[in-house]
Amino acid sequence: MEDKKSDDEPGVVNSGSESRNGASGSEEDALPSEDRSLMSNNESTDEEPFVCEVNRSEKRAPGSVPEAAPIIEVINVKKSYILGDMEVSILHDINLTVREGEFLAIMGPSGSGKSTLMNLIGFLDRPTEGKIIIKGRDVNKLSDKEIARLRGLEVGFIFQTFNLIPRLNALENVELPTYANAREGVDTHKKARELLELVGLDDRMHHKPSELSGGQSQRVAIARSLINDPAILLADEPTGNLDSKTGCEILNMFTKLNEEGRTIVMITHDPDIAKYADRVVLVKDGIIQSQDNS
Numbered sequence: 001m002e003d004k005k006s007d008d009e010p011g012v013v014n015s016g017s018e019s020r021n022g023a024s025g026s027e028e029d030a031l032p033s034e035d036r037s038l039m040s041n042n043e044s045t046d047e048e049p050f051v052c053e054v055n056r057s058e059k060r061a062p063g064s065v066p067e068a069a070p071i072i073e074v075i076n077v078k079k080s081y082i083l084g085d086m087e088v089s090i091l092h093d094i095n096l097t098v099r100e101g102e103f104l105a106i107m108g109p110s111g112s113g114k115s116t117l118m119n120l121i122g123f124l125d126r127p128t129e130g131k132i133i134i135k136g137r138d139v140n141k142l143s144d145k146e147i148a149r150l151r152g153l154e155v156g157f158i159f160q161t162f163n164l165i166p167r168l169n170a171l172e173n174v175e176l177p178t179y180a181n182a183r184e185g186v187d188t189h190k191k192a193r194e195l196l197e198l199v200g201l202d203d204r205m206h207h208k209p210s211e212l213s214g215g216q217s218q219r220v221a222i223a224r225s226l227i228n229d230p231a232i233l234l235a236d237e238p239t240g241n242l243d244s245k246t247g248c249e250i251l252n253m254f255t256k257l258n259e260e261g262r263t264i265v266m267i268t269h270d271p272d273i274a275k276y277a278d279r280v281v282l283v284k285d286g287i288i289q290s291q292d293n294s
């Protein structure tokens with residue numbers, strides 16, 4: 001491999017977003033001392049190369065695909081965009097089934113259509129052709145209102161750039177999705193506090209995104225994604241703006257959330273991260289090149 005560092009390279013420390021997010025001090029300084037259920041126990045010093053330890057239970061060893069009902073079905077899906085008077089085809093003929101409780105990684109070069117595919121799965125966009133079925137419901141047959149509700153309750157999104165609202169504090173950011181959609185009988189304020197505790201941010205609830213590091217921001221985004229207790233978590237390069245160690249913490253959170261039964265679809269550039277998924281799907285030029293079930 002050549003010397004030049006790229007975003008695609010595993011384990012690259014990307015300090016850009018940390019400074020953009022006003023990080024001061026290390027992630028460790030910010031963590032409460034007691035063990036939190038979603039927090040990992042990775043110990044290493046800056047001198048030695050960091051090796052991410054992911055704690056998975058025996059019954060869900062990497063590579064095992066659960067025998068469960070399909071929760072996401074992508075059937076003969078094509079997606080194209082109209083640019084001027086030209087139709088640009090992005091996804092060609094995608095077929096993909098994700099089962100309940102599965103942890104799927106999607107890998108592929110930049111521009112290959114990974115985010116486009118994830119946006120379709122998360123109802124942020126509709127396919128040009130083909131079917132997307134989520135929890136047995138055909139997206140093509142739903143109204144915009146029904147789609148918004150299903151998305152709000154059943155899908156949690158986590159993005160590379162966190163996508164927090166700058167003028168809201170952590171607690172308000174976590175609670176925000178419930179203003180559009182919430183499950184009946186849930187005290188959303190209490191739930192938002194509990195989720196921030198779960199991700200180890202008890203002492204950052206009233207901080208705004210500019211007062212949080214990249215890792216803390218992503219933990220807020222994870223708490224936000226869980227506020228309506230969705231069955232599916234979609235994460236688009238969730239560790240792409242984080243250093244290896246913080247990325248590892250986030251990966252451990254995903255692993256635990258997956259072991260609790262949530263279906264996770266995660267886009268990543270990093271084979272070291274993808275290897276903890278049950279299955280890796282490779283997307284290239286808008287086509288699924290391989291689906292690894294080993």
Ligand SMILES: Nc1ncnc2c1ncn2[C@@H]1O[C@H](COP(=O)(O)OP(=O)(O)O)[C@@H](O)[C@H]1O
Nearest residue numbers: 081083090108109110111112113114115116117
């Ligand atoms: N809204 C859009 N309009 C036109 N082209 C788009 C749009 N969104 C994405 N694309 C194009 O689709 C291709 C795939 O993009 P994307 O799914 O973001 O790739 P990836 O996430 O794999 O990097 C890119 O060439 C991109 O420029």
Ligand SMILES: [Mg+2]
Nearest residue numbers: 114115116236
């Ligand atoms: Mg992308």
